[in-house]
Amino acid sequence: MGELPPLSLADWIVLTVVDEQPTHGFAIAALTAEDGAVGRVWHIPRPIVYRCLDRLTGLALIQVETTEAGSRGPQRSILATTPAGSAAVAEWLHEPVPHVRDMRSALLAKLALITRRGEDPAGLIAAQHDILAPVRDTLRRRHAAATGFDRTLLLWRLENAEAAVRFLDAIGRSSPAPPPDDAG
Structure with missing residues (x-):
């Protein structure tokens, strides 16, 4: 894939959360909300989470694994890291x-x-x-x-x-x- 362009801290956090297990944007936004498990360290507003997801998808670091019906709205995409995304997380995290x-x-x-x-x-x-x-x-x-x-x-x-x-x-x-x- 080559060298990654610089990623923001928000990008790295979102990528790392997706790397934990396949998930969707709303769940990431809940974790990175001000009172979320990650957000109490570094808060990422919901629109920024979705912007990060779009960017990370464009960089082929995450991909849509499947879609499922939302409980109160449109279908939601379940995202997972690609092998390149997992490798990037493993390096960055340590x-x-x-x-x-x-x-x-x-x-x-x-x-x-x-x-x-x-x-x-x-x-x-x-x-x-x-x-x-x-x-x-x-x-x-x-x-x-x-x-x-x-x-x-x-x-x-x-x-x-x-x-x-x-x-x-x-x-x-x-x-x-x-x-x-x-x-x-």
Whole structure:
């Protein structure tokens, strides 16, 4: 299939939810609603869910598996990932995020999705720690030598990196992976 174009976090979340089991857009929208099991980490409005589904179908990452009668409306399409979609999810889900600023969004979403699958997030947590610890150490050195506003800015970045590493250390100590949380 070749290299994928960049996908948004919403695209990745929708693709990963479809990869869990064949499903339909309304069920995905319920999971990603503000009070949904995934939406409490990263809310995706219903129109965006359907836009993601259209895009992912166009990229041949998901496909219509079947259609069924809706309980209160038109037929609904049951969607499943293609082999390319499943492979993309397997790679993305266990890839650490590149920046501390992505931890609140992408990393927490990945941890929620890994937990939903009943998988152990230890590999992702360790890989994320391996990326962030050197960043923290560099920020420590740069902060010590900085002056003026640069020192203030570096302190802000350092404190965020320190908190991120502490978070990873804390969740890395908790094991095994908790059971999937479908209750929201």
